Amino acid sequence: MTEKKILIIRMHDPSDVVAVGLPAVRYFKQQFPEADLELLTYGPQTEFIKLAEPRLQVMPLPQEPWPDNIIPAMEYFIGIAGKIIEGEYSQIVNLDTSFMPCFLARFLKDAGEPVVGNFIGMSVEQLLTEFQQQSLSPDYVNQSQNYLQSSFLGMPKWRNMWWQFGTTPDNGYPEFYLRHCCGFDQLDFELQVDVEANHTLLKKQMSGPVIAVGQLPEEKEILKRLEKEGYEAWALSDYQDSVRKTLSCLKASDLIISQPDTSYWYAKSAGCKTLLISGDIEPTTLMPDYATELGESLVIDELLSDIRELFAG
Numbered sequence: 001m002t003e004k005k006i007l008i009i010r011m012h013d014p015s016d017v018v019a020v021g022l023p024a025v026r027y028f029k030q031q032f033p034e035a036d037l038e039l040l041t042y043g044p045q046t047e048f049i050k051l052a053e054p055r056l057q058v059m060p061l062p063q064e065p066w067p068d069n070i071i072p073a074m075e076y077f078i079g080i081a082g083k084i085i086e087g088e089y090s091q092i093v094n095l096d097t098s099f100m101p102c103f104l105a106r107f108l109k110d111a112g113e114p115v116v117g118n119f120i121g122m123s124v125e126q127l128l129t130e131f132q133q134q135s136l137s138p139d140y141v142n143q144s145q146n147y148l149q150s151s152f153l154g155m156p157k158w159r160n161m162w163w164q165f166g167t168t169p170d171n172g173y174p175e176f177y178l179r180h181c182c183g184f185d186q187l188d189f190e191l192q193v194d195v196e197a198n199h200t201l202l203k204k205q206m207s208g209p210v211i212a213v214g215q216l217p218e219e220k221e222i223l224k225r226l227e228k229e230g231y232e233a234w235a236l237s238d239y240q241d242s243v244r245k246t247l248s249c250l251k252a253s254d255l256i257i258s259q260p261d262t263s264y265w266y267a268k269s270a271g272c273k274t275l276l277i278s279g280d281i282e283p284t285t286l287m288p289d290y291a292t293e294l295g296e297s298l299v300i301d302e303l304l305s306d307i308r309e310l311f312a313g
Contacts, residue, residue, distance in 0.1 A: 005036045007089045009105065009117075011061065012098040017045035018265040019174040019191065022052050024095055026190045027178065029053075040084075045262075047243040052193045052269070059083075066100060070131070070141065077104045084108060094118045095182065097148060097158070099141050103127075117182070121149040154181045163284045171268075172287035193247055193269045201252035204232045209311050212236060212250055212267070214258030216277060218298060222257060225304055236263050255310070257303070260286055275307070 006028055010021035021041060028037055039049060042061035049058055067073045077100055094105035094117035105119035130136040140146045158181045169175035175189045201210050210232045213222050219235055226233035239246040250256065250270035258264040258274060260281045267274050276288035277298055283291035290310065
């Protein structure tokens with residue numbers, strides 16, 4: 001079966017737009033090579049996606065982020081739904097799990113659009129009725145176990161501590177989600193983005209390791225200590241205005257020190273090795289090259305010692 005025009009929705013959580021959205025787009029390109037693909041997303045990730053897939057049509061949200069209040073937010077997404085309906089898509093795939101994108105998918109589904117993936121379990125009519133009658137529980141909106149339904153048969157696995165059972169996918173959570181929750185079993189997980197490496201850092205790399213520092217509270221102190229140790233170090237916060245510059249510098253770097261955020265996935269897409277400051281995220285879920293222990297506080301002296309060991313060989 002060949003879909004003529006497919007809209008993929010992945011807009012919430014910038015990290016997941018990178019780590020889930022891009023591999024999903026490439027999966028659909030592989031499965032439906034003749035299809036006209038489009039991605040609905042927002043923010044700086046629009047630039048990332050266009051760099052990775054220049055020919056992909058991107059439908060950016062007109063406002064970011066959407067309103068916090070539920071009624072203005074619903075009105076906002078109903079407006080987006082109108083534009084989607086005008087697009088006459090043959091398939092609409094919602095990969096988001098947060099409430100408002102799932103509300104959008106449900107609105108489209110109720111309107112007769114060919115929606116697959118995730119949506120809220122309550123009809124839009126019932127949702128509005130319960131809201132007007134003040135009988136809608138805040139927990140319904142705030143907790144995915146209450147609102148989330150899906151046409152993906154594997155979505156119940158999403159709630160499990162999946163990393164504790166069997167083999168963890170090479171690419172951690174994003175690959176698990178797409179392959180096992182969404183059922184994309186033919187997925188060839190591909191995150192690489194073709195950018196030219198930064199020439200200045202490439203030259204400096206000839207003299208020793210180049211280390212990138214993500215947006216950490218201790219960023220300035222880490223940079224200072226790395227430079228004192230003789231490493232060439234730079235901060236991702238210096239390039240917030242340009243995803244291309246960030247990826248270019250990461251491609252010319254030997255390591256990034258990062259939290260589990262968008263910086264981590266930018267590094268993965270540029271082929272830069274990762275040292276994950278895990279915090280309260282189980283590092284196995286992201287499959288970094290190196291990581292601190294779960295729940296461990298960052299001690300800069302210990303971090304520097306670990307980095308020395310990494311580059312000692």
